[in-house]
């Protein structure tokens with residue numbers, strides 16, 4: 029009896045192994061087909077060759093599926109073996125046999141789930157947590173994620189056992205298999221459509237991975253059905269593996285010269301990208317998180333100290349991070365102008381007004397055709413208006429922390445650097461911030477506390493502790509009331525408006541009479557509403573005479589994206605739409621001027637200090653805006669960073685602006701982008717392969733900045749929190 033089983037298994041096993049691999053190959057081909065069509069429709073590629081290379085890159089799908097197919101084949105073989113064994117040894121019912129076999133083949137994975145949670149249980153818990161934070165009621169089961177995952181693995185094993193059973197073979201003989209196949213392709217198509225148009229580049233756990241899995245599984249199932257119906261594996265089919273491997277090698281070899289294609293791929297790739305990430309992890313020989321495979325950014329994969337995150341020791345002739353050459357001291361520091369003798373102070377008080385999510389290009393004064401902001405525009409007509417002002421980060425926390433400490437990177441969290449409010453407090457000012465209580469509550473969420481602590485450090489009064497949401501009307505009422513009743517001392521007052529911010533992924537109209545319907549119309553309508561109430565505040569400043577001794581600045585924490593780069597809202601990559609914010613500076617006697625030189629919102633702190641007669645600390649990295657307006661600044665790079673609490677693991681990017689150019693580097697994909705903001709303000713044409721001279725120059729400049737960051741004693745290369 030026991031001799032009979034091995035020979036039959038051997039026979040079964042060879043055919044089964046081929047069966048699953050072939051299914052994987054055909055499924056991979058289907059994935060390429062769907063992903064290629066979808067991406068060629070949504071993405072712009074600089075040349076036809078880039079399009080061809082993009083499709084070649086997708087050849088990773090069949091290769092990845094072969095591995096997947098082999099993995100399933102091994103499980104299936106084990107299942108078959110156990111089924112035969114049980115059948116021979118025990119006379120138990122077929123259903124019980126299936127349940128037992130599924131348990132035995134899933135048990136190693138279930139054990140891994142429990143004893144090595146970092147392998148997949150933690151990720152799975154992350155998916156459940158982010159789903160529940162967005163209203164899907166998974167809250168009660170998050171604590172049981174290991175059990176839930178184990179159950180899913182068991183269920184997957186049951187499916188394999190079922191596929192190996194005779195019942196399945198009977199079922200697939202039916203004609204409705206064709207129908208099932210069509211259904212699978214439809215599922216894949218819908219998954220791709222949703223994935224490439226909703227929240228691309230954000231909330232990877234939300235849509236990207238589940239949809240990628242659906243696509244992989246659908247394609248694989250389709251492959252299985254086709255193989256079962258029409259194919260018998262023959263040696264000539266090996267060509268199905270060789271062709272994709274050859275095509276992929278071609279794409280892999282060309283990737284260096286086609287960075288624009290690569291950037292599109294990393295930004296909008298779906299299933300194949302996940303296969304690549306997996307392959308890169310396997311190819312990371314020195315274990316430093318970077319590989320050479322597919323231009324993964326590790327230029328020395330034999331030594332883990334050389335990679336983009338390395339500290340660049342100064343003057344040792346080694347370029348440890350392969351950016352910007354060896355770090356050379358001393359550096360030219362544009363913030364030195366802050367230490368110049370201060371002209372006599374032109375103002376006593378500072379009023380800093382910020383409007384959450386306000387894109388500069390939606391203000392009349394920045395050229396918006398709809399002219400929705402007459403009051404801001406009128407103040408701008410009496411102010412310095414910086415045409416190219418950029419927020420430090422793409423969310424509230426990072427950006428405002430940058431403003432508070434006038435710094436980048438590690439500097440934001442360095443308690444040795446005083447905040448602007450602390451400095452004003454020390455000088456005998458009343459420091460007050462007024463925000464909607466709802467904003468305050470929201471800033472208490474996980475990952476935000478670190479930012480919130482720095483943002484509010486040094487404020488003596490925080491006027492937002494009580495009440496629900498304060499819209500622009502209420503906020504203005506509170507601000508005017510505060511100004512009327514406060515002590516008669518010089519003040520630094522920061523007022524933050526929040527009506528433009530979407531709540532639970534929807535924009536909510538403040539002015540109910542307005543006919544606005546689309547997202548952007550409601551956003552605009554809320555801007556108009558905020559402007560109307562700011563008009564009341566400006567009137568009060570005028571009538572009370574405060575306008576004669578107060579610096580008034582208007583800005584925003586970040587911009588807002590309306591799918592210009594396949595994303596909605598903010599928290600994303602530092603493209604212009606998410607970072608270009610108004611920088612409007614009014615001060616008594618300042619006059620009106622429009623300035624093209626790029627500036628950063630971290631410049632406000634030194635500017636406010638100097639305008640009120642105080643010398644900024646040397647630790648501030650921002651540059652006095654007045655000096656920029658006077659034309660005393662050249663060679664200034666404006667830096668934008670990915671917030672550390674960004675919810676997406678899909679990217680970690682920086683942008684630098686140098687005159688009309690924006691250079692974007694993403695650490696996760698090791699991708700580079702270059703845009704000419706003057707000709708292409710929405711940044712649709714990545715010129716990285718065309719303007720090579722500029723690209724090299726900006727990469728070097730960015731590298732020098734990055735090298736400088738590595739000198740900070742708290743340097744930890746941008747770990748997320």
Ligand SMILES: [Zn+2]
Pocket residue numbers: 384385423424425585586
């Ligand atoms: Zn914000």
